[in-house]
Amino acid sequence: MDVTRQIIETKDFCAWVAHTATLLVQAEDLLNDLNTFPVPNFNTGTNLVATWSKLAAVASVFSPHIPPDRFMAHLASVAAKFPRGSSGMFTAASLAATAKTWREVPLIRPVELVQAVSSISRDFQNLDGEISLDFGLTALVQNIEAELAELNVYTLSAVMDTTVVCAQQLTVDSADTHRGVGDAGLAGACLILASLADVVASIEGKTPGNTEIIQSMLTDWADRSRPVVSVRRAQTPGTEFEVTFRHTGYAREIGTRRQELGATCSEVLELGTKDELGFATFTTHVHTAAPLSILPHPHENILVEQLSPPESSLWRVGAEDPVPEKDNVVLFTRRFTRAGQPGESGKSGGSSGFSGVDALESGLQQKRPKLVILSEAPALVEMYARGSATVLLNPSGTDWVQWALGKPRGLSVLIPSSPATWELAKEMAPHETAVVTVAPSRDELSALWLSAGLATWQCHRDGDSEASAQREIQRLCTLIRVEEIGENLKEQLEALCAFAPGDTAEIMALIGARQPGVDRVRLRSMAEGDPRIELTIFYGGQSGATLLGVKDDTEWDET
Structure with missing residues (x-):
């Protein structure tokens, strides 16, 4: 040789x-x-x-x-x-x-x-x-x-x-x-x-x-x-999530976190480098069923995906936040369905869950888009992930957004949750091999509702998927009204009630980190005295004010 x-x-x-x-x-x-x-x-x-x-x-x-x-x-x-x-x-x-x-x-x-x-x-x-x-x-x-x-x-x-x-x-x-x-x-x-x-x-x-x-x-x-x-x-999927994040600090201190994570995670992988002084940068990847808020993780660039993504809805409208004092509220309902079969209906008794869509009836091949949420609300991360979305918490740059997208194939939708994340998403260059469209959402509640609406939406493979997605996003946006909680809460709630059709308005409050206790008390006292209001409260944990919103459910489920 x-x-x-x-x-x-x-x-x-x-x-x-x-x-x-x-x-x-x-x-x-x-x-x-x-x-x-x-x-x-x-x-x-x-x-x-x-x-x-x-x-x-x-x-x-x-x-x-x-x-x-x-x-x-x-x-x-x-x-x-x-x-x-x-x-x-x-x-x-x-x-x-x-x-x-x-x-x-x-x-x-x-x-x-x-x-x-x-x-x-x-x-x-x-x-x-x-x-x-x-x-x-x-x-x-x-x-x-x-x-x-x-x-x-x-x-x-x-x-x-x-x-x-x-x-x-x-x-x-x-x-x-x-x-x-x-x-x-x-x-x-x-x-x-x-x-x-x-x-x-x-x-x-x-x-x-x-x-x-x-x-x-x-x-x-x-x-x-x-x-x-x-x-x-x-089968009903498990509740485990993949979470990846980066720590910086002295290696000795970071090393102890592995044992802490091991108590709540089925898999803990740590990869890192350290300098001559012992200062380290570690990437940590875990599989965990625990509420993410109890994990010792940094503030920025946390990537979360659910293992074996379920077909589930994000929450049941009108359900009350069960643990309002916690930072890790996850309230949702599941309605699992088989893939669409001939003759099966896509509706079910008032549930807002995923439904089997019969592609044979429409004669079109359909596929759901990949949803990537750029979130700033730590308490909503699990809820997004349970809705089959990829979540990047507090992204700090476009390279991290690209990391969250991975290698997209087909249609992907970036859903910002603040003016800062919207600007970040708009800076993304056009993708070479996939269609990536950016939703116009600039607040966490709009992002939450858009992710719920798009999770059940099907794009037609034989058409212009980007244009179709943009039309659906615009349609959903016209059915949403979201604003920050103000000083004159009574007038604000009346305006939201006027936007909603019907005799009652299902108003959702996403509690911010600025003054959560005060906002909860104000909202509950106002809602209890007004029979037109059906109030749902969630703790989002987003920086800034509490968000109030209402959507037109009579038009929401139309596709």
Whole structure:
């Protein structure tokens, strides 16, 4: 074998990143259909696509002549700053470990690949903490490390073929153990490693074929697992959320938070860097069913998504805030439905929940848009997420908004909740591969109502989805009247009653952080003396004044 062909250069890693991003886009739906453990989660494919698409975009502008360690370090910094899900955290950790191992190494030989695996194994164990899973990325790297130790001769193909076989075996074992539904993170790892193995095959003058084998394996696996997945999807989802946020401070202080989070979270991943003084920046990713307000998180840039998004409404109109003194009110009703079947009605006894829409009746293919809420109300984050929205709490820049969008496909709607977040959303450049429209909402209550209305709305795939969404947003906005609580509350409530049709007005109050107790007392005393008012009070926690609003429910549900 030609020794000169036993090296990997930076240009080869650039090709690997680009090829991997393409493969993951093709496999996104398949990976989303697979279940991860121990928590059901149907967004691994989307998270991997978001992470690797970002890496591919960054890699495309690098010079192919920079050293491999610098290339990997650049990619690691991008992945660590904006990780998507636990898969993004492990991607960042693996790239960072590789960069450390290859420091000042100009060309990568087989032995450097083996050394990188050992380094990744150690860093994955640190990332996982005390978690010990039989099937998972940490177990995978440990298995690969053990198998590579048995090799007598290191060549690029021997190292990568061993790695891919280990990934295949653990993926199949995971599926066999879990009723045919394995770990989507392992499945994604199979594709990523197979992609690098194909690059290695090309370097050695062989015909690449690893990705085709893995794609075939995963397709067969998905065909077997989908009956189980469909049952899982039809069941009432769990209440767990994915939450990602960043802390800065001294590493010793931040390290203690892992134990605090472990008491309320089923998964805690922490990835960070520290300087010579011990000052650290940590990215933390958790799966939690606990009220988010009890988590030790920073003020800005908190990304929240519900695992296994439910088909649910955000709240029942007229229901009273059950714990008004708390900052984490989550009040909502669920009405789960199957996907629209021929002859099923989309209405149900006054509920404002999601409804099955019969695409066959309309003759049109329809799809709900992805909703991304730019919120400033910490107490509403869970409510938004339960309505299947992605929530970014207190965004500080457009790069964070792009992080929340991920790698959008189809139609996405950005819903601001204040003048500041509206300006931030308007600064977003047009997206290259997706339609992203910005709602005109400039207050938290309008954002809440728009998210509820758009969560049940279907866009037609064969038309102009952006124009259709804008028309629907404008229609919903005409049915909403929102204003800040004023000094003359009686006249204000009378004006809101006049806007609402019918004999009674369902007025909603979203309590702000400025003077919550005073506003509650004023509103309740006024509402109790007026039979026309049906008052619903929520604590939003947004900075500033309490918001009052009313909407025309007679027109709201029309589509």
